[in-house]
Amino acid sequence: MSPKMVKADVVIVGGGPAGSAAAIQCARSGLQVSMVEQAAFPRHRPGETLHPGIEPLLDQLGVAQPVLSAGFLRHRGHWVQWSGDRRFVPFGEDATGPWMGFQAWRSEFDQRLLQQARVLGVKVWQPCRAIRPIVESNQVAGVFTSAGPLYANFVIDAAGSRHWLARQLGLSIDSRSPRLVAHYGYAEGSCSERDQAPAIVADTHGWTWTARVQPRLYQWTRLLLTPTKLAPDFLPPEFHALIPQPKRHKANVTWRMANNLAGPGYFLIGDAATVLDPASSHGVLKALMSGIMAGHLIAQRLRHNRSRHSVTQGYCQWVCDWFNHDVNKLKVLYHDLPNPPIWV
Numbered sequence: 001m002s003p004k005m006v007k008a009d010v011v012i013v014g015g016g017p018a019g020s021a022a023a024i025q026c027a028r029s030g031l032q033v034s035m036v037e038q039a040a041f042p043r044h045r046p047g048e049t050l051h052p053g054i055e056p057l058l059d060q061l062g063v064a065q066p067v068l069s070a071g072f073l074r075h076r077g078h079w080v081q082w083s084g085d086r087r088f089v090p091f092g093e094d095a096t097g098p099w100m101g102f103q104a105w106r107s108e109f110d111q112r113l114l115q116q117a118r119v120l121g122v123k124v125w126q127p128c129r130a131i132r133p134i135v136e137s138n139q140v141a142g143v144f145t146s147a148g149p150l151y152a153n154f155v156i157d158a159a160g161s162r163h164w165l166a167r168q169l170g171l172s173i174d175s176r177s178p179r180l181v182a183h184y185g186y187a188e189g190s191c192s193e194r195d196q197a198p199a200i201v202a203d204t205h206g207w208t209w210t211a212r213v214q215p216r217l218y219q220w221t222r223l224l225l226t227p228t229k230l231a232p233d234f235l236p237p238e239f240h241a242l243i244p245q246p247k248r249h250k251a252n253v254t255w256r257m258a259n260n261l262a263g264p265g266y267f268l269i270g271d272a273a274t275v276l277d278p279a280s281s282h283g284v285l286k287a288l289m290s291g292i293m294a295g296h297l298i299a300q301r302l303r304h305n306r307s308r309h310s311v312t313q314g315y316c317q318w319v320c321d322w323f324n325h326d327v328n329k330l331k332v333l334y335h336d337l338p339n340p341p342i343w344v
């Protein structure tokens with residue numbers, strides 16, 4: 001079927017964790033959902049370390065089993081060396097035993113979530129790129145895509161940290177930190193020091209995160225908090241005996257939030273709504289939570305006639321509150337560094 005024929009309840013742009021969570025939530029509420037994803041899967045994404053608190057969300061989305069059966073590495077906590085000695089910080093435990101986080105290989109994780117959306121009847125256009133929103137009578141009414149126009153009552157932007165819809169609609173994006181860039185890369189081999197748990201280690205210029213992400217594959221992430229440059233041959237000390245993959249990556253992780261996170265005919269979710277640097281370590285969790293919440297509120301609007309104002313304002317307030325909460329937590333964390341950046 002050509003997209004020209006489609007009028008859905010909801011069109012979602014982006015098939016990462018935020019988009020898939022929103023799609024599943026909407027489909028479960030009986031809404032007709034189309035999604036456009038520009039990349040053919042599997043595609044690479046960073047962000048593998050997931051807090052155990054993600055499990056109830058996976059359960060709610062009906063993907064706990066597919067994710068658990070993927071055999072991702074699990075760990076009980078992580079090593080932290082911030083302003084003093086290195087110490088192990090466990091996630092916690094209850095009567096059933098210790099809580100376990102995941103090292104979820106993102107291409108596999110994202111594919112499993114998207115598959116669940118497909119099973120529930122979500123029409124996925126892939127690879128298909130959203131080009132610009134269709135705006136009629138001051139309301140977002142659909143999306144022009146590389147395959148044609150798609151019309152919908154609501155458009156959800158889940159296209160990630162480039163803030164596709166916010167930029168298209170001219171919404172401002174508020175930064176709450178100076179420009180921060182996370183550099184990351186991979187190294188192959190064996191590093192027994194990192195096999196049990198990831199580690200975050202601070203120094204005078206920033207911090208370095210290291211983790212085993214697959215058998216014989218390790219990831220490092222380096223965030224500089226001072227105006228220094230990353231050495232082209234940078235590798236964390238514990239990876240010196242490993243073989244670095246030649247390709248390095250970087251991402252803009254400036255703390256920021258789009259203004260007007262929901263409005264007439266649209267919602268912004270996941271990184272499209274807010275971005276924090278990876279020390280907050282909850283990017284994927286927040287992507288799932290915001291997707292579920294947006295999906296729930298859209299169903300309230302379309303199925304139960306809840307007022308447009310209450311669903312959009314409720315969403316904006318909810319995201320704003322936890323973003324401010326997380327910004328304050330990060331500031332406290334960075335205050336504890338041996339040389340806290342002056343901007344915190």
Ligand SMILES: Cc1cc2nc3c(=O)[nH]c(=O)nc-3n(C[C@H](O)[C@H](O)[C@H](O)COP(=O)(O)OP(=O)(O)OC[C@H]3O[C@@H](n4cnc5c(N)ncnc54)[C@H](O)[C@@H]3O)c2cc1C
Pocket residue numbers: 013014015016017018019036037038039045046047048049050128129130131158159160161164182183184221251253269270271272278281282283284285287
């Ligand atoms: C170096 C680094 C390390 C990180 N580590 C962690 C971590 O350990 N744990 C954690 O929880 N989080 C981590 N994060 C954050 C995490 O990666 C993000 O928060 C998460 O990926 C956000 O999910 P999302 O679904 O909003 O966006 P994304 O995962 O970016 O998905 C967006 C999707 O939209 C698609 N898309 C984009 N534009 C278009 C378009 N125009 N048309 C159609 N499709 C489009 C993209 O192809 C992509 O599939 C890290 C981030 C970085 C940069």
